[in-house]
Amino acid sequence: MRLVAVSMVRNEGDIIEAFVRHHAGLLDHLVVLDHNSSDNTPAVLKALQAEGLPLTVLHDESLSFQQGPRLTDLARRCFAQVGADFVFPLDGDEFLRTESRTALERALLQVPAGCCGKIPWQTYVASDSDDSTEVNPVRRMRHRVAEEPKADVKVVLTRLLLSDARWQLVPGSHMLLREMADGATQAADMVFVEGVRLAHFPLRSQQQYQQKILLGWLSTRLQNPTEMVAAESGQQMTAMFWHWRELFARLLTDPSLTPADLREHALRMYVDRVPLNHPFTAHALLEDPVAVDYALSLTTAHDSIALVSLALWADRLLTRVGEKL
Numbered sequence: 001m002r003l004v005a006v007s008m009v010r011n012e013g014d015i016i017e018a019f020v021r022h023h024a025g026l027l028d029h030l031v032v033l034d035h036n037s038s039d040n041t042p043a044v045l046k047a048l049q050a051e052g053l054p055l056t057v058l059h060d061e062s063l064s065f066q067q068g069p070r071l072t073d074l075a076r077r078c079f080a081q082v083g084a085d086f087v088f089p090l091d092g093d094e095f096l097r098t099e100s101r102t103a104l105e106r107a108l109l110q111v112p113a114g115c116c117g118k119i120p121w122q123t124y125v126a127s128d129s130d131d132s133t134e135v136n137p138v139r140r141m142r143h144r145v146a147e148e149p150k151a152d153v154k155v156v157l158t159r160l161l162l163s164d165a166r167w168q169l170v171p172g173s174h175m176l177l178r179e180m181a182d183g184a185t186q187a188a189d190m191v192f193v194e195g196v197r198l199a200h201f202p203l204r205s206q207q208q209y210q211q212k213i214l215l216g217w218l219s220t221r222l223q224n225p226t227e228m229v230a231a232e233s234g235q236q237m238t239a240m241f242w243h244w245r246e247l248f249a250r251l252l253t254d255p256s257l258t259p260a261d262l263r264e265h266a267l268r269m270y271v272d273r274v275p276l277n278h279p280f281t282a283h284a285l286l287e288d289p290v291a292v293d294y295a296l297s298l299t300t301a302h303d304s305i306a307l308v309s310l311a312l313w314a315d316r317l318l319t320r321v322g323e324k325l
Contacts, residue, residue: 001105004084006074008033008060008067011215011309012092013040014208014299015201018138019092020048020055021294026101029054029082031074032092036061038312039211039305044298068169072162075169079159086117087157089173094154095138095199095290097122107194108156116176117156118190119198123148123270125285126203126262135299137204139292144199145271146286153190154198161188199290203266206257210306215313217248222317243269246276 005023009016009032016032023030034042034057045057060070071089078084086108088096096119098104111117127143134140154173161167166178167188176188203209247265267283268274 001085001108002029002083003027003086003088003104003108004029004031004078004082005088005090006031006033006071006078007090007092008035008070008074009037009041009092010035011037011039011041011211013037013044013305014135014204015137016041016092017044017048017296017299018136018292018294019090019095020045020053021296022095022138022292023090024053024055025294026096026098026104027054027088029056029078029084031056031058031078031082033058033060033070033074036316038215038309038316047298068171068173071173072167072169075157076162079162085159087162089155089157089169090198091173091200093201093204094121095201097197097199097290099195103195104193107196110194111156111158111191112189113158113160115189115191116158116161117193118153119156119193119196121148121152121154121200121270122197122288123266124199124201124290125266126205126259127285128259130259135301136292136296137201138199138290141201141204142287142289143285144288145267146284148271150271150273153192155188155190156193200270202270203262206262207305209257209262209265210251210255211309213244213247213251214306214310217244218310218313220244243275250276 005027007019007030012019020030020032032045032055034045042059045055049055049057075087075089078087090096098107108117122144124141124144126141130140130142152174155169155176157176161176164178167176168178169176175190177185178188180186264280265276268276268278268280271283272278272281
């Protein structure tokens with residue numbers, strides 16, 4: 001059985017080495033599409049590829065983040081060109097958890113023909129007990145939400161389904177959809193891949209979160225320049241952008257972010273999925289560290305990562321503006 005992961009990443013320099021080394025020990029190949037990163041992500045990926053790891057690195061310099069179509073295309077290429085039997089569309093902050101490769105294969109064989117597999121999220125959050133000197137977020141962040149009220153899932157793609165060109169991944173790879181002849185949309189049937197979980201590390205440090213907020217909102221503004229005007233005039237802001245504007249405004253007021261802030265924001269946005277001004281719901285946490293059987297050699301702590309990434313992003317933007325003058 002040949003297992004492949006595809007991922008579209010941007011500015012994941014603090015975790016991308018862990019992501020690649022973790023999955024290189026479990027899967028047969030990884031295809032990572034770097035979407036115009038302005039941090040050290042491209043350099044780390046290049047170095048990992050030079051080591052001879054089963055990694056293909058591609059680059060996307062476009063301004064828009066077309067994750068669904070790009071990952072669908074990459075998955076089809078993996079089935080056709082890499083001989084994949086199953087393809088895992090993963091984000092750079094998501095880590096497969098399973099007892100062993102043998103157990104993973106055994107579970108995948110139970111996915112019925114014509115269905116997708118699905119793997120539930122486990123959200124890991126910052127804790128006051130985290131070792132701040134540990135550069136690997138997967139080793140540093142040992143606590144996850146014990147019970148997730150709105151547990152999301154990621155699909156596992158099969159060759160049979162992707163042979164129909166109408167099937168497309170949605171952003172986030174939470175489901176597979178196709179448009180029918182009558183214009184209706186159909187979701188693919190999904191069954192749980194037994195014994196497999198996906199550890200998710202969305203908010204990992206002050207610098208990583210600051211970078212996420214700054215570039216998230218500015219990229220949104222670049223692609224949707226009327227959004228702020230609409231919001232300031234009292235019109236309803238598009239739901240997918242509400243959090244970037246609110247987080248950006250908060251960051252300008254107070255850029256400091258404690259582990260408690262990271263934990264609360266992660267619980268609001270990724271567990272309860274509510275705005276930051278929504279009443280906060282506390283969740284019990286469980287110490288359940290993800291096994292780390294590899295060493296990092298390329299990841300270091302960068303105190304100025306957010307500022308550097310912002311400067312490089314702005315520099316690239318000005319270059320593009322100048323090319324159009």
